[in-house]
Amino acid sequence: MAHILVVDDDNGFREGLVETLVDLGHSVDEARSGEQALEMLESTGAPFTCMFLDFRLPGMDGLAVLDALRKTAKGQALPVVMLTGFASSDNTIGAMTLGAFDHLTKPVGRQAIQALLARIIASTGTSEAAANTSHPFSAESAGAKPRLLGVSETLREVQKQIGRAASSEATVLLTGETGTGKEVAARVLHDASRRSGKPFVAVNCAAIPAELLESELFGHVKGAFTGATADRPGCFATADGGTLLLDEIGDMPLPMQAKLLRVIQERQITPLGSNRVIPVDIRLVAATHRNLQTMVEAGEFREDLLYRLNIIPIALPPLRERLADILPLAEHFLAEVAKARSRELRLSLPAQHLLVGYAWPGNVRELRNAVERAGALAPGAMITAEDLGFLNGKPDLGEPLVGTGLLEMTLPDAVETLERALISHALTLASNNRADAARRLGISRQTLYAKLAALKIE
Numbered sequence: 001m002a003h004i005l006v007v008d009d010d011n012g013f014r015e016g017l018v019e020t021l022v023d024l025g026h027s028v029d030e031a032r033s034g035e036q037a038l039e040m041l042e043s044t045g046a047p048f049t050c051m052f053l054d055f056r057l058p059g060m061d062g063l064a065v066l067d068a069l070r071k072t073a074k075g076q077a078l079p080v081v082m083l084t085g086f087a088s089s090d091n092t093i094g095a096m097t098l099g100a101f102d103h104l105t106k107p108v109g110r111q112a113i114q115a116l117l118a119r120i121i122a123s124t125g126t127s128e129a130a131a132n133t134s135h136p137f138s139a140e141s142a143g144a145k146p147r148l149l150g151v152s153e154t155l156r157e158v159q160k161q162i163g164r165a166a167s168s169e170a171t172v173l174l175t176g177e178t179g180t181g182k183e184v185a186a187r188v189l190h191d192a193s194r195r196s197g198k199p200f201v202a203v204n205c206a207a208i209p210a211e212l213l214e215s216e217l218f219g220h221v222k223g224a225f226t227g228a229t230a231d232r233p234g235c236f237a238t239a240d241g242g243t244l245l246l247d248e249i250g251d252m253p254l255p256m257q258a259k260l261l262r263v264i265q266e267r268q269i270t271p272l273g274s275n276r277v278i279p280v281d282i283r284l285v286a287a288t289h290r291n292l293q294t295m296v297e298a299g300e301f302r303e304d305l306l307y308r309l310n311i312i313p314i315a316l317p318p319l320r321e322r323l324a325d326i327l328p329l330a331e332h333f334l335a336e337v338a339k340a341r342s343r344e345l346r347l348s349l350p351a352q353h354l355l356v357g358y359a360w361p362g363n364v365r366e367l368r369n370a371v372e373r374a375g376a377l378a379p380g381a382m383i384t385a386e387d388l389g390f391l392n393g394k395p396d397l398g399e400p401l402v403g404t405g406l407l408e409m410t411l412p413d414a415v416e417t418l419e420r421a422l423i424s425h426a427l428t429l430a431s432n433n434r435a436d437a438a439r440r441l442g443i444s445r446q447t448l449y450a451k452l453a454a455l456k457i458e
């Protein structure tokens with residue numbers, strides 16, 4: 001049974017709502033104004049489970065009451081359902097910004113009230129929840145140091161490999177699907193190595209147009225090409241003394257691969273437009289989500305370069321192969337959101353089941369984004385499976401590759417539907433970064449722009 005406060009000056013509506021709530025088995029108190037509600041909240045012995053609050057009230061209006069409530073100790077976390085005769089985007093957004101649990105337009109049916117109360121009780125209950133306020137990495141993740149967090153046997157093995165590699169100077173090749181933590185692993189490696197006080201520079205070979213990559217890596221002198229108005233050092237020079245991560249090395253064009261091979265062998269660079277050779281002292285780390293061996297066989301990647309890069313290979317396993325890491329990581333990301341928003345956030349048991357059962361094609365990045373999204377939008381302290389409902393609409397690895405819907409379409413329609421779905425999915429995974437989305441789709445940015453325009457995707 002919940003203890004509910006109903007605040008409305010409209011006698012007819014208030015009495016009807018109270019009757020329904022009592023009929024559903026709850027105890028109810030009533031207030032006719034915001035001022036009276038705030039007083040009752042202060043003086044009540046039995047704390048309220050939630051409050052139904054009308055927007056239009058004599059004296060303080062609903063939003064002002066909600067605002068005042070959030071500044072009191074007793075009202076800070078109280079779930080509040082705002083009621084309005086006419087929902088507008090302004091009052092909806094205003095209420096949700098102040099942390100209202102939900103926003104309903106009158107009249108409100110009995111079933112809607114029942115469903116809403118079930119959600120409120122689920123989001124505030126503690127019995128079925130992982131109620132501990134500390135998460136597995138609370139001590140480990142303090143401070144700004146990069147951390148490759150995980151408790152699974154597989155990730156522990158990766159942590160050991162990174163530790164061993166850090167004590168050497170050998171080139172490391174990090175492989176793994178997108179979002180598995182390759183860049184984090186490179187940073188951790190740098191941090192644990194003797195070069196930690198020196199620069200760590202990461203360059204994404206897929207995000208830089210082929211014609212600019214050489215200058216980006218090796219630098220250029222003034223006048224080397226149109227637009228080169230001043231000398232500019234490249235990533236190799238900037239990383240001197242430290243570590244250089246060549247991310248998405250599998251996307252490096254073949255002519256550039258030949259130049260990189262020479263630099264790795266000679267440990268010196270020649271900036272574009274200059275004859276001067278500059279020695280560089282860097283620890284090289286390369287990363288890719290592609291299978292370089294297959295690319296070598298297809299003639300798309302130089303075998304001699306792979307041989308040079310693959311001195312210490314470290315594979316980051318996909319999240320679905322290390323289920324033990326899902327909840328500890330989710331709780332870690334949730335604790336970060338909770339801290340940033342100064343509120344308490346927990347995962348309900350059904351939400352935990354949903355997270356563990358999902359296939360995570362975007363791996364830890366997707367998990368982080370999902371938890372951040374749910375944490376930012378959940379109306380209560382408890383993240384429910386419903387708050388993570390957006391994951392259910394996504395393709396699961398267990399689903400058939402081609403849905404029956406597609407099979408019933410004409411070929412042009414099916415191709416367009418598939419293109420649209422793949423592009424939208426890639427944009428979501430890439431947080432709308434188009435260069436990143438193009439890379440995930442395995443197409444050039446120009447092709448992606450053309451498709452976005454043709455499909456009229458905003």
Ligand SMILES: Nc1ncnc2c1ncn2[C@@H]1O[C@H](COP(=O)(O)OP(=O)(O)OP(=O)(O)O)[C@@H](O)[C@H]1O
Pocket residue numbers: 147148149150176177178179180181182183184185247288289364365368
């Ligand atoms: N083990 C981990 N512990 C903590 N955070 C992690 C871990 N793995 C990944 N992350 C987080 O997930 C996100 C993606 O990680 P990262 O950029 O290292 O992946 P990646 O494998 O390099 O992806 P891509 O191939 O798409 O570049 C980052 O926000 C990172 O902080």
